Amino acid sequence: MALGEIKIRSYDMQMDRVRVEDLERRCEVGPAEHVFLFTDTLGDPICRIRNSPLYIMLVAESDSELVGVIQGSIKIVTVHKPLKDQASVGYILGLRVSPLHRRKGIGSSLVLKLEEWFLGNDVDLAYMATEKDNEASVKLFTEKLEFVKFRTPAILVNPVARRTMHLSPDVEIVKLEIEQAECLYQRFMASTEFFPHDMDKILRNKLSLGTWVAYPRGESWDEFEPDGRVPTSWAMLSVWNSGDIFKLRVGKTPLSYLIYAKSLKLIDRIFPCFKLASLPDVFHPFGFYFMYGLHREGPRSGALVLSLCRFVHNMATKCHGCKIIVTEIGGCDTLRLHIPYWKLLSCSEDLWCIKALKNEEKHTLFELTNTPSTSALFVDPREV
């Protein structure tokens, strides 16, 4: 198809909303043979970035037809580098080009235009996340646009069962006040890679349902008293209700998923005492909880993480339309051993790519990409 001149401009809610939603519906993300997810933004295509401190959505037009879209957000995070341990980072997401207009440079032009906006706002590093099998996206960023592969976090997904899960009577679970959660995160997670410097805003956002700590029953949690201490083993996490801003829907399901779902239903009917979790109906739009800011300390903390995850699961059973619980952790993080998830629904290696936008940051990037990843990585719920 012949292509007129490409015009890239900021998204205009009045003019573009319906066309952007239509484009999103027409775009499969990822390789055709895999399951793909559609995002239903509930009439607000900009909802995924709206909670970030600074954001933009750009659209590409050709002969007045909307042919591409991209979103970006900016924040300050912890990045271990010489002199100061922080950087202004620009996150790239939601890149879509109409299937009829691909391989004509529109995707690259949108990213380059977004990079200009990042630079105008003093961003040091740009980064993006993609499925490692998404060849088009990986090649576009790494071969065409000089991004380098950076981290491979794991996205862990657990279905919400109809029944609640057993919670160990040996574990105490307590909800923290926002100020207490903020103190704890500053004390124990501020040095974690990509920890956002506006953590207080995340915790105060209405989508953040709260922060909970778990510790062995019988020990006391007096961390917030003068001279107070944390127990010998403890764990914490916060929960973000992503389903309140957008819904997901699976567009294609591998045969294995269907066979698995059917067998589970059958076994559940014959042996109800097994209390098997049934697979959720993922073909209709559904919401999800995102667990973020997971942290643990002490020799017994693995079991405490598991208790917290079960607690969140039980919360989710009471939330209408919440079908899965998602979390994303560093690729080598041993937390994975204690978080319940279904392999079939999860992605063991998401791929983050990064690029230095300023010359003086090239050294930082070299250091970052040549040092093995510290096991912990903070994944911002606003970027899910």
Ligand SMILES: CC(C)(COP(=O)(O)OP(=O)(O)OC[C@H]1O[C@@H](n2cnc3c(N)ncnc32)[C@H](O)[C@@H]1OP(=O)(O)O)[C@@H](O)C(=O)NCCC(=O)NCCS
């Ligand atoms: C990924 C996507 C945005 C690329 O858009 P595009 O306008 O086709 O990209 P460009 O024309 O600028 O391509 C630039 C380079 O990317 C690489 N590339 C793009 N599509 C590719 C494909 N299908 N296979 C292999 N490489 C590809 C090539 O190196 C290409 O350069 P070349 O055409 O000179 O060989 C588009 O395929 C898309 O919308 N996919 C579905 C949504 C998606 O996966 N988004 C990415 C989420 S992070």
